[in-house]
Every structure is written in structure tokens, then in C-alpha cells.
Amino acid sequence: MSEILRMQKISKSFPGVQALKNVNFTLESGHIHALVGENGAGKSTLVKIISGVYEADSGDIFLEGKKIKFKDANDAVSAGISTVHQDLIVFPDLSVLENLFIDNYSVPSTGFIKWKNLKKIAVEAMEEFSISLPLEQEARNLSAPMRKLLQILRALLKKPKILILDEPTAALTMDEAKMLFTNLRRLKNKGIGIIYISHLLEEIFQLADEVTVLRNGEEIITDEVSNLKLSDIVKAMIGRELQSYYPRRKSKIGQTVVSVTNLSSGILKNIDIEVKKGEILGIAGILGSGRTTLAKTLFGITPLQKGEIFLNGNRLNIKSPVDAINAGIVYIPEDRQRQGLILQENVRFNISLPNLKLTMTKHGFIDKIKEESIAEKAIHDFGIEPPFPDFQCLHLSGGNQQKTVLSKWTLRNADVIIMDEPTQGIDVGTKNHIYIFMNEFASRGKAIIFISSDFNELINMCDRIIVLRKGVIVGELSKTDFSLEKVVALSTIEDVRVPNNKVSNIGSREYLERAKLK
Amino acid sequence: MRNIRKIELILLGILILVFVIMSFLSKQFLNVSALLQVLQLSAELGIMAVPMTLIIVTGGIDLSLASNLALSGIIMGYLWALFGINIWIAAVLAIAFAGLAGLFNAVLITRLDIPPLLATLGTWAAYRGLALGIDKGKGISGFPQSFLNLGKGSLMGIPYSLLIWAAISIVIYLFVTKTAFGRYLSAIGYNETGAIYSGVPVRRVKVAIYVLAGLLAGLAAVIYTSRVGAAKSNAYSNGILSVVAAAVLGGADVKGGSGTILGTTLAVLIMASINAGLIMANVQQTVQEMIIAVILVGSITFYEYVGRSKVNRSRFTKQVKDKNPPVYTGKK
Numbered sequence: 064m065s066e067i068l069r070m071q072k073i074s075k076s077f078p079g080v081q082a083l084k085n086v087n088f089t090l091e092s093g094h095i096h097a098l099v100g101e102n103g104a105g106k107s108t109l110v111k112i113i114s115g116v117y118e119a120d121s122g123d124i125f126l127e128g129k130k131i132k133f134k135d136a137n138d139a140v141s142a143g144i145s146t147v148h149q150d151l152i153v154f155p156d157l158s159v160l161e162n163l164f165i166d167n168y169s170v171p172s173t174g175f176i177k178w179k180n181l182k183k184i185a186v187e188a189m190e191e192f193s194i195s196l197p198l199e200q201e202a203r204n205l206s207a208p209m210r211k212l213l214q215i216l217r218a219l220l221k222k223p224k225i226l227i228l229d230e231p232t233a234a235l236t237m238d239e240a241k242m243l244f245t246n247l248r249r250l251k252n253k254g255i256g257i258i259y260i261s262h263l264l265e266e267i268f269q270l271a272d273e274v275t276v277l278r279n280g281e282e283i284i285t286d287e288v289s290n291l292k293l294s295d296i297v298k299a300m301i302g303r304e305l306q307s308y309y310p311r312r313k314s315k316i317g318q319t320v321v322s323v324t325n326l327s328s329g330i331l332k333n334i335d336i337e338v339k340k341g342e343i344l345g346i347a348g349i350l351g352s353g354r355t356t357l358a359k360t361l362f363g364i365t366p367l368q369k370g371e372i373f374l375n376g377n378r379l380n381i382k383s384p385v386d387a388i389n390a391g392i393v394y395i396p397e398d399r400q401r402q403g404l405i406l407q408e409n410v411r412f413n414i415s416l417p418n419l420k421l422t423m424t425k426h427g428f429i430d431k432i433k434e435e436s437i438a439e440k441a442i443h444d445f446g447i448e449p450p451f452p453d454f455q456c457l458h459l460s461g462g463n464q465q466k467t468v469l470s471k472w473t474l475r476n477a478d479v480i481i482m483d484e485p486t487q488g489i490d491v492g493t494k495n496h497i498y499i500f501m502n503e504f505a506s507r508g509k510a511i512i513f514i515s516s517d518f519n520e521l522i523n524m525c526d527r528i529i530v531l532r533k534g535v536i537v538g539e540l541s542k543t544d545f546s547l548e549k550v551v552a553l554s555t556i557e558d559v560r561v562p563n564n565k566v567s568n569i570g571s572r573e574y575l576e577r578a579k580l581k
Numbered sequence: 582m583r584n585i586r587k588i589e590l591i592l593l594g595i596l597i598l599v600f601v602i603m604s605f606l607s608k609q610f611l612n613v614s615a616l617l618q619v620l621q622l623s624a625e626l627g628i629m630a631v632p633m634t635l636i637i638v639t640g641g642i643d644l645s646l647a648s649n650l651a652l653s654g655i656i657m658g659y660l661w662a663l664f665g666i667n668i669w670i671a672a673v674l675a676i677a678f679a680g681l682a683g684l685f686n687a688v689l690i691t692r693l694d695i696p697p698l699l700a701t702l703g704t705w706a707a708y709r710g711l712a713l714g715i716d717k718g719k720g721i722s723g724f725p726q727s728f729l730n731l732g733k734g735s736l737m738g739i740p741y742s743l744l745i746w747a748a749i750s751i752v753i754y755l756f757v758t759k760t761a762f763g764r765y766l767s768a769i770g771y772n773e774t775g776a777i778y779s780g781v782p783v784r785r786v787k788v789a790i791y792v793l794a795g796l797l798a799g800l801a802a803v804i805y806t807s808r809v810g811a812a813k814s815n816a817y818s819n820g821i822l823s824v825v826a827a828a829v830l831g832g833a834d835v836k837g838g839s840g841t842i843l844g845t846t847l848a849v850l851i852m853a854s855i856n857a858g859l860i861m862a863n864v865q866q867t868v869q870e871m872i873i874a875v876i877l878v879g880s881i882t883f884y885e886y887v888g889r890s891k892v893n894r895s896r897f898t899k900q901v902k903d904k905n906p907p908v909y910t911g912k913k
Contacts, residue, residue: 364777388780402778407771407838416768417780419761428759471779 066128067092067224067256068113073122075108082108083280085122090225090256095247097259097267097288100277101300101462101490106260109277110227113258114146115139127224145218146227149488153210155203160185162202163217188220193249207350208239212246219250226250227258230488232266244270262490264296276300301492308495309523312502315341316526320510321361321392321479326370329356330534334370338479338510343501345525346514348554353534354514355397358481361512362394363387374478388417391478395468395485397514403468404456411438411452414471421475441470446496462493469500480504481512486520498524518550530554588832588884592847599851603858610858617740619860621808623853624742625650625801625817627846630827631753632794634845637828639769640837641697643791645686646798647820648708651813653679654802655712658721658812668728676799682708683795687788705821712814722811732808742804749797754842762786770837819870826877827852832884852876 068090075083083105090096100106111117113124115133124131126142133139153162164181182198189195194212196205205213211231218226228247232240247270251257259271267274268288275285276299283299284291297308317340326334330353338344348354359365361372363381372379374390381387387394396402404413415422415434422434438452445466447459456464465485472480482501486494501524505511515521521528522545530538530553538553604610629646636643657675660666666674682704689700734741757763765786768776777783806812831848833840852873859869 362778383782384777384780385782394778396778401772402774405768405772405775405779408767412764412768413779416764416776419764423761429761429764 065092066090067126069125070109070113071123071125073109073112073119073124075112075117075120081280083112083119086277086280086282087285088275088282089285090258092224092256093251093254094272095251095257095259095270097261097271097274098277099261099264099267099274099296099300101492104277104300104490105280106277107229108280110146110229110258110260113139113225114144114227140221140223143222143224144227145221145223145225147211147214147218147229147231149229149231153202153205153213155201157202158198159196159200159202159205159213160198162213163198163220166217167221184220185216188216192216192219192246192253194246206239208243211243215246223255225256225258227260229260230262231259232261232263240266262488264293264491267296268293278302297491300490301495308491309520310495310499310502312505314343314526315506315508317341317508320375322373323361324371324373326357326360326372327368328360328365328370329353329368331356331360332534334536336529336536338512340508340510341505342527343505343511343513343525345521345528346512346531347518347521347528347550348531349516351533352531352554354531355483356534357531358394358396358483358512358514361387361392361479361481388475388477391476392481393417393472393475393477393479394481395472395483397483397487399461399464399468404464406457407455409453409455410442410447410459410467411435413456413467414438414441414452414474417471418474437474441474445470445500462489465489465493465497469497473500473504477509479510479512481514483514484516485513486515486517494520518547518554522547522550589841589844589847592831592844592851596847596851596854599854599858603854603861606858607861609861614738616857617735617738617743619857620850620853621740621742623849623856624740624746624808625805626820626823626827626853627746627849628749628797628801628804629794629820629824630831630845630849631750631842632790632797633824634828634831634833634840634842635753635757635766635790636697636794637770637825637833637835638766638838638840639787639790640773640835641690641787641790642701642825642835643683643686643697643794644701644821644825645682645704645708646794646824647817648705648712649679649682649795649798650802650805650820651816651818652682652708652712653799654806654812654816655716655721655814657803657806659715661724662721668725672728672803675802676796679799679802680792680796683792683798684788686795687791690791691784691787709814709818716812716814718814720811720813724807724810728807729810730807732804732806732810742808745800745804749800750842750846757842762789766790767838770834770839822870822877823852823873826873826880830876830880834884835881 066089068088070086070088072085072087073083074081074085086105086109088098088109098106098109108117112119115136115138118133124133131142133142154165157165160178160182163185185198194216196209196213196216202210202213215226215228215231231243244266247257247259259267261267271288273285274288274291274296276283276296278300284295319337320340322337324335326336330351334357336344336357346354346357356365360367361381363383363386367381372381374392379386379390381390381392384394400406405416411434415437418437419429422429422437424430435452441447442450442452447463447466447470456467459467469485485497485501489497498520501511501513513521513525526542528540528545528550529536530540530550532554538549540549600610609615629650633643633646653675656678657668657671660671660674661668686697686701686704689695689704690697693700731741736744757766765776765781765783768779768781769783769786773783802816805816809816827848828840828845829835830851831840831845833845855872856869859872
């Protein structure tokens with residue numbers, strides 16, 4: 064194995080922020096090198112320097128021993144560095160083949176695209192890397208992992224020596240991720256060097272050869288994965304020992320706060336749910352199981368077709384988010400950038416937007432001083448960084464954006480807090496903060512509905528878990544019944560259905576094997 | 582994201598510049614009463630540009646305003662001439678009718694989800710067509726003197742129409758800057774989905790601004806009719822160009838989010854003074870329209886350029902004006 068990329072003493076600063084300080088990074092061909100760190104640690108800045116998007120302020124980059132300097136991103140691509148971005152960038156109306164060559168039609172002098180040639184190239188590449196995609200299909204018909212593979216194949220068509228993957232498993236389920244890993248190992252065996260960015264540290268132990276941990280723009284450790292323990296990496300990332308990743312909480316569960324009877328809306332059919340005071344109720348289920356529809360129905364975005372919602376015994380007629388908020392139900396949406404915040408506006412604007420009533424004088428005018436103090440308190444309570452009320456939300460890191468969304472909804476004294484994937488794409492340290500906040504809300508007597516694809520966090524944080532599949536409740540687990548296998552089995556395997564909450568044999572080895580045989 | 586403070590300052594500078602140039606072009610320009618007489622011609626523009634700004638801030642547009650003006654003017658005229666209704670009652674009814682026309686726009690936009698550009702392009706034609714159909718190009722005149730005084734009279738030398746325009750601008754300015762309503766407008770303009778999820782009553786806000794726009798178009802119709810002395814179906818026929826141009830020159834972003842009443846008011850004053858200067862210098866009507874078109878396209882180009890190159894970054898570095906900024910390293 065030989066070294067293909069060496070970066071020496073790379074530094075880069077933005078106005079007011081030192082993003083990277085003297086970072087060294089080496090990649091060998093045929094290796095998978097993981098890059099981890101909290102949001103804002105400098106991972107993406109480093110990757111953008113490698114891929115030619117940014118230029119380093121100082122430091123040298125050597126590609127296969129030769130010193131190089133990229134003019135722009137295309138320059139880096141032609142030097143053999145391909146990047147697969149975190150977002151699923153596909154054009155849904157174009158075919159898979161068109162998508163594959165969208166940035167590289169290699170038009171002959173006639174100006175017409177030779178689809179036959181392109182198809183041949185695509186088929187050869189698919190054989191070489193053992194990836195199979197339906198070339199003629201429209202991309203909209205592909206599942207999330209297939210789309211990810213499409214993006215990877217698009218990167219591979221450029222014959223890269225280095226492949227950069229930014230959070231490739233973010234939108235994938237566990238099985239889909241496993242399939243992706245098999246493909247990545249194959250690529251690695253072909254001698255491609257892979258830089259792998261992920262927040263999911265377990266993945267790194269399954270997949271990577273080396274790992275580099277960044278914190279505040281500095282390189283903390285670089286070592287072979289086999290020499291490290293999970294706790295070493297976590298400690299390096301957050302700069303302290305994480306006492307307990309999932310903070311403990313003594314549940315004090317009271318009376319029922321919100322109850323839903325016989326609810327149907329969208330994909331959901333005849334749902335009955337109850338959440339009690341001080342309880343964290345987990346909603347598990349894969350994408351498309353109806354978990355977000357449930358949240359949106361309670362919050363008044365998706366119209367209720369049938370059924371009733373009661374809050375503290377009173378029947379609610381929720382027609383819009385305004386009704387839900389006034390009744391005391393708030394929703395922290397899954398897409399913090401599009402749904403959670405007005406990114407162009409500053410932190411103060413976003414925090415006060417749903418809470419303007421709290422900032423008003425009795426004549427209905429906004430009291431700017433009161434507004435400022437509310438924003439400052441929220442920033443302080445939630446540790447939003449940088450702590451400036453007039454900082455534009457667009458420039459906040461993902462974790463701090465999420466803290467801003469949390470703070471804007473917990474200012475008001477809502478009875479029910481619905482959290483939809485509150486920790487997705489967020490670093491370990493901030494995740495831990497969010498868990499602590501959740502526990503605090505619960506201990507203050509709120510009812511929390513917690514939706515997540517990360518079943519581990521559900522098991523560790525919830526008092527009870529309800530599993531949805533295809534819009535139906537397929538099981539309810541109480542704390543003593545929790546196990547990862549049960550949640551996975553209930554949410555993914557057809558024909559596993561538990562009447563009357565009997566879950567004792569679900570997830571047992573015997574049961575799983577039986578289900579697999581089908 | 583536009584730095585609207587900066588735009589307002591630029592506009593103030595332009596206004597002063599226009600004044601200086603125009604006073605060289607025409608000696609009359611600095612005569613206060615002559616200037617007020619000419620400014621008076623822009624009162625309807627000023628009144629309609631206010632709600633247009635609010636609508637553009639939400640990412641919408643209302644092209645039907647000038648047609649609504651013509652239609653409600655005709656309705657007022659016919660209520661008075663044909664049914665013998667007192668002219669002031671007819672005026673109030675006409676304003677109410679214009680509000681209904683605004684509500685119809687709002688229904689098309691919020692209930693049927695038709696994009697504002699298309700919905701109001703349709704009603705632009707429909708309202709003008711209705712006005713023509715009712716009036717058949719005859720027009721109505723001979724209004725009582727007391728009514729004509731509204732458009733021609735003045736209080737302490739200031740024309741009534743300018744006073745009405747000022748009052749409306751100030752009231753709406755205060756309402757938008759001091760209450761939740763203004764926040765809702767820019768939240769909707771930047772990110773409608775985000776606004777819905779933040780509990781902004783998006784539909785109600787939109788209905789409110791389109792109805793307000795209708796009501797003010799009705800008010801403008803009353804002032805226009807009284808100033809011109811006749812209700813005509815071709816009233817203000819190319820006026821919508823100026824209304825949109827004023828809002829856009831004033832810094833309102835057609836992509837939504839930015840825009841202020843102060844900026845728009847400054848823009849109307851700039852356009853009115855250019856117009857006044859051109860009239861006093863005897864420049865042709867067609868040339869005047871071309872100048873407005875240049876203002877519209879030129880200001881969009883300018884703001885897009887300023888918006889991209891400077892304003893974004895100045896927001897980002899707002900915290901670090903010192904020569905040696907404190908370096909922010911993420912965690913304390």
C-alpha cells in the first residue's frame with residue numbers, strides 16, 4: 064500500500080473563525096480513512112480543501128508525492144478526487160443513465176450526445192464495481208440507498224484515485240447501510256483511497272482502517288482504528304470524558320396529557336395513542352411508516368380524516384399549527400433548515416417568531432427590549448454558539464441550528480413536545496445536550512413524543528416505544544421489554560404483528576429466523 | 582437577503598441628487614407650491630405602492646391594482662350618476678367593492694393555490710374588462726364641487742391627497758414595524774414552509790394584504806377621479822408598471838423577504854420628482870415610460886449585484902468590526 068495523499072500543516076480561516084490549524088492528513092491507497100469530529104470541527108473545510116472548493120491559507124498538498132495546488136473543484140476532479148456529497152443530489156425526472164452523466168456528457172465534436180457509448184461505459188463500470196442500477200428507470204423510482212449508489216457510481220465514472228464520502232448513511236436504514244459497506248470494501252480492494260465522514264462512530268469500527276479526529280480545527284488523534292476504543296474517539300471529539308452518552312432520568316409519570324383515538328390521516332389507519340405527563344414516548348418505524356404523518360396531524364399540518372385528539376381531557380379541533388400551538392402542542396420538525404428555521408433571518412427573529420405574543424406590550428406592539436432579553440436567555444440556556452442574537456441562522460452549524468429550533472419551541476409552556484429526528488446529522492456532544500434537554504422537559508412534566516430512526520437512542524431515552532409500519536401500530540414495548548432486535552423486527556419485517564401488546568416472543572432468535580425464511 | 586438600511590440610505594442620496602439635477606433643469610422645480618402640485622400627481626402611486634410592497638415582501642405580487650382602480654372608479658361614478666346615491670356614500674361603497682375585488686384575488690391565491698403572478702394577471706384583465714363593459718368608454722363627469730375639492734384642495738398649502746398618502750404610509754409603517762404582522766410578512770417571503778411550521782397564520786396574513794391592497798386601490802380611485810374630474814374605464818392604464826417599479830426600486834425583493842415602507846416611499850418620491858422634472862422640461866410621455874422601465878430593470882440589477890457581493894458578507898462579519906477580531910473557535 065502506498066500513500067496517495069498527504070496534507071501538511073493545512074490552515075484556513077474565515078472572517079472571525081479559525082477553521083483549521085496546522086492539520087496533517089495522510090491517505091493511503093486501498094484504505095478507508097475516517098474523518099470524525101463535532102459539527103464545526105473543520106471536517107467539511109478540510110474536505111473542501113482536498114476537493115478544490117477552498118484554497119488553504121497555508122500548508123502543502125501532495126498527490127502521489129507531487130506537490131499540487133487546485134484552481135477549482137473541476138481541477139481536483141480531473142486530478143482524480145471525487146466527492147459524494149451528503150445530500151441526495153439526483154434529478155428525479157431524468158433517467159438513471161442521464162443522471163450518471165449529468166456533469167460529464169463528454170460531447171463529441173458534433174455536439175450530440177452518444178447515448179450508446181455512455182450506456183456502454185455505464186454498464187462496464189457497473190460490472191467493474193459490482194453495482195447494479197436500472198439505467199432506463201426514472202431516478203424518482205429509486206430507493207434512498209439506490210440513489211446513494213447512483214451518486215457513488217457517478218463519482219466512480221470519473222476514475223478517481225480518491226473517493227470522499229460525506230455522511231453516506233444518513234438517509235439509509237441499517238440493512239441498506241450494510242449493503243453500501245460491502246460495496247465500499249470492494250472499492251477499497253481495487254486500490255481506491257476512501258475518505259469517510261460520519262457521525263455514527265459504530266460505522267467507523269466496522270469499516271475504517273484509520274481514523275483522524277478533529278476538534279475546533281485541530282487534529283487531535285490519527286491512528287489505526289484497531290488501536291482505539293469507542294470511548295477514546297468520543298473523548299478526542301468532545302475534549303472530555305462523556306460520563307454517560309444517554310443521560311439517566313428518573314421517570315415521574317403522571318396522568319394522561321394527550322390521547323389520540325381511532326385516528327386516520329394520510330397513510331395512518333386507526334391509531335390509538337396516549338402520552339402521559341413526564342413521559343417520553345418513542346415512535347419507531349422506518350421511512351414511510353407514517354411516523355412523521357402522525358406528528359404533522361397532531362400539529363395541524365396534515366388534515367385529520369377521522370378520529371379524535373384529546374388534551375387534558377378536552378377534545379381538540381386542530382385545523383392548523385396555530386390551533387395546535389395555542390392548545391399547547393409544539394413540533395420540532397425533522398428538516399430544521401426548511402421547516403424549523405427562517406435561515407435568512409437571525410437567531411433573535413427565529414426564536415421570537417412563534418412567541419411574539421410573549422414579547423408584546425398590552426397594546427399589541429413588540430417590546431424590543433423584552434424580545435432581546437428572551438433571545439439572550441434562550442441562547443444562554445441552550446448554549447447556542449456563537450452567542451449573538453443577531454447572528455444569521457444560515458451561518459450557524461447544524462447542531463446550533465437545532466438548538467435554536469429547540470429553544471424557540473420550549474420558551475412557551477407547551478404541554479406536549481413532539482420531536483421528529485432531533486439528533487439527525489448532529490455530533491455526539493450536541494446529541495448529548497439534546498438528550499439532557501429532553502430529560503429536563505420530561506422532569507418538568509411535559510409529555511414528549513420522540514420520533515427517531517436511531518433505535519438505540521429510542522431504547523435508551525424512552526419510557527415506552529410504539530412501532531409503526533405502513534401506517535399501522537404493530538407493537539408497543541414497555542421499558543422492561545426494550546431490545547434493539549424487537550424494535551428492528553417490528554418495524555421492518557412483514558407479518559410481524561402483535562395483538563394485545565404481547566411482545567414476549569418478538570425479536571427472539573427463533574422468531575427472527577422464521578421471519579427471514581419467509 | 583438584502584441590507585435594507587443601506588438601500589434606504591442609497592435612495593435618500595439618489596433623491597437629493599435628483600433634486601439638485603432637476604433644479605438645474607427647471608427654475609420652477611424649487612418653487613414649493615409648484616412642486617407640491619406636481620407631487621400630487623403621484624399620490625395614487627404612493628398609496629398603491631404601500632400594499633404592493635407588503636405583498637412583494639411575502640413573495641407575491643398584485644398586478645390587478647390599477648385595473649381595480651379603474652373598475653371601482655367607474656362603479657362609484659355609476660352609483661352616483663345612475664342611482665343618484667350621494668357621492669360620498671358612493672365613494673365608500675366603491676372602496677368596499679375594491680376590497681371585495683382584493684378578496685377575490687386572495688381567494689384565488691390562498692384557496693385555489695394559483696401563483697399570485699397568474700391570478701392577478703387574470704384579474705388585471707378581468708377588472709379592466711368589466712370597467713370597459715360597464716362604461717363602454719363613455720366616462721362619467723360633472724361631479725359636485727365638494728367632491729372635486731378632495732383632489733384639488735389643500736390644507737395649509739399641502740394637497741389633501743398628499744396628506745392622505747402620508748397618513749396611510751405612516752400608519753402602515755408603524756403597524757408593520759411595531760407589531761407581529763411585519764415579522765410574519767418577511768417570514769412568509771423567505772420561507773413559507775418554515776413560517777407555517779412556526780405557527781404563522783400564513784393564509785390569514787395573505788388574505789389581509791390582498792384585501793388591504795384592494796381597499797387602497799379603491800381609495801386611490803376616489804382620489805384619482807376627484808383629481809381628474811371624471812371616472813374613466815381607461816384610468817391609470819399603464820400605472821401598474823410604476824407601482825411595481827416603485828416597490829422594487831425601494832428595495833423590495835421579488836423573491837420575497839426584503840422590502841420596507843420607507844424605501845418604497847423614498848422610491849415614489851424619486852420617481853415623482855423625475856416625472857415632475859420631465860414634465861416641467863416638456864419631455865414626451867413615451868420617454869417618461871421608458872425611464873420608468875429603465876428604473877425597474879436597473880434597480881433589480883443593481884440590488885442583485887449589491888446583494889451578492891457585499892450585503893451577505895457584511896451580515897456575516899457584523900460581529901467583527903475591529904482590526905484584530907477576536908477569533909471564534911467554537912467552544913468556550
